[in-house]
């Protein structure tokens with residue numbers, strides 16, 4: 001329908017299963033994943049960056065393409081047990097052309113922050 | 115001149131001062147959007163109004179977002195203007211981090227995407243049965259016959275409250291949201307408390323799987339939740355979950371009734387209803403948030419002083435030409451996102467997924483049963499301003 005652009009994203013779970021989705025730009029990666037029912041994105045707070053259950057690892061070489069992390073996001077990620085240097089809260093990444101084709105790897109579980 | 119005019123504090127540059135009631139910006143117009151859009155002719159990103167006791171108004175997408183994302187500089191302890199109407203006890207809404215967290219984690223449990231998916235079939239069933247009741251009539255008052263019913267039905271189910279309580283709750287909530295001076299806010303909050311407390315006590319004794327039981331039995335920082343806190347949580351749910359969705363729906367149907375081409379498109383391509391829902395959320399935000407400044411902060415070259423109140427009318431983001439090309443136009447191909455209609459930062463609406471699912475399902479079912487409809491002849495449709503704006507009488511007609 002109508003020549004709107006779509007952005008491709010791949011979600012790879014800890015067991016290596018991959019799912020590719022296409023979504024309109026503008027919203028967050030979390031919202032796109034929820035709409036496509038990606039199982040590993042729980043998104044309990046739905047975008048307020050307070051729950052930590054939309055946690056993803058982004059491709060290290062393309063980290064900068066996901067935009068910058070706010071001090072608040074860094075604080076939340078620091079509190080997550082499974083956090084790594086390439087961790088992001090997917091509700092804080094915007095879907096746009098810069099992330100086209102990006103692989104988001106899911107942590108082995110989503111721990112809600114206490 | 116707006117109500118509660120305040121005197122001008124010394125740090126407010128006179129060039130930034132206007133007279134505007136954020137809850138009623140243009141009493142003379144049927145749709146206040148034009149009045150809001152005029153503020154974008156000015157260069158500034160933040161202005162001061164003398165209305166409602168005197169406060170700042172963030173007038174651009176950029177300043178609105180910056181304020182709502184910065185909970186350290188802008189506290190939620192005052193949620194409405196003027197200050198004495200601030201609703202400062204609401205939880206989690208009026209609490210700042212770190213106090214905010216445990217209450218927020220608790221309230222959102224009932225609203226997660228997984229929880230909402232469980233509700234979807236029920237929402238569809240409710241929509242179908244409401245529509246089946248009105249479709250053969252060829253006309254309806256959309257607000258009374260549909261938009262006030264569906265979200266309320268969903269909410270009462272979520273909270274496991276009797277449907278017979280609907281008129282009672284709706285009346286109280288309307289008085290809080292649209293303060294016309296007829297009721298004292300403190301008295302209204304007390305009536306909420308008098309209604310909710312016995313329910314919460316009962317759920318604490320006999321918990322079920324509903325959200326009221328979850329609130330009643332919560333443990334906050336190692337202690338059982340206090341009765342005051344439980345009431346303040348339950349009150350927020352009633353205030354936040356009832357009329358917002360109804361208001362959003364009223365704008366959606368008002369617009370769609372006037373755009374037959376879009377009706378045809380969405381009937382032929384129901385998969386585009388999701389994009390239509392996004393554009394409804396972008397173009398028709400229903401509310402205005404308030405914050406109280408916690409420390410002196412520079413915005414757009416002026417000092418916002420600790421203690422100053424700041425409002426963020428979400429429609430000023432929606433209509434900001436620096437954010438959107440031709441912002442007044444409804445365009446489902448827009449795909450720009452990032453709007454302020456559900457807030458930003460730690461208080462961002464936990465019910466937004468539920469609200470959007472309700473809107474999508476309602477549109478899907480409505481268009482399947484009533485593919486073509488219009489504003490009833492002779493009807494005068496007015497946007498009612500308020501803390502939550504909406505269209506409270508929307509007569510529609512169609513070929514039955």
Ligand code: HEM
Nearest residue numbers: 206207218354355358359403455456457461463464465469
């Ligand atoms: C779809 C229409 C809706 C709109 C436009 C809307 C709008 C908003 C906005 C703008 C906020 C942020 C308030 C602030 O920052 O001060 C908010 C918070 C909230 N909303 Fe919604 N909302 C909607 C639906 C719902 C529903 C259906 C529920 C629950 C059943 C809900 C529950 C809440 C709660 C509990 C908060 C407080 C969150 C916090 O303080 O952390 N909302 N909403």
Ligand code: FES
Nearest residue numbers: 047049051052091
């Ligand atoms: S959805 Fe909760 S942190 Fe992203």
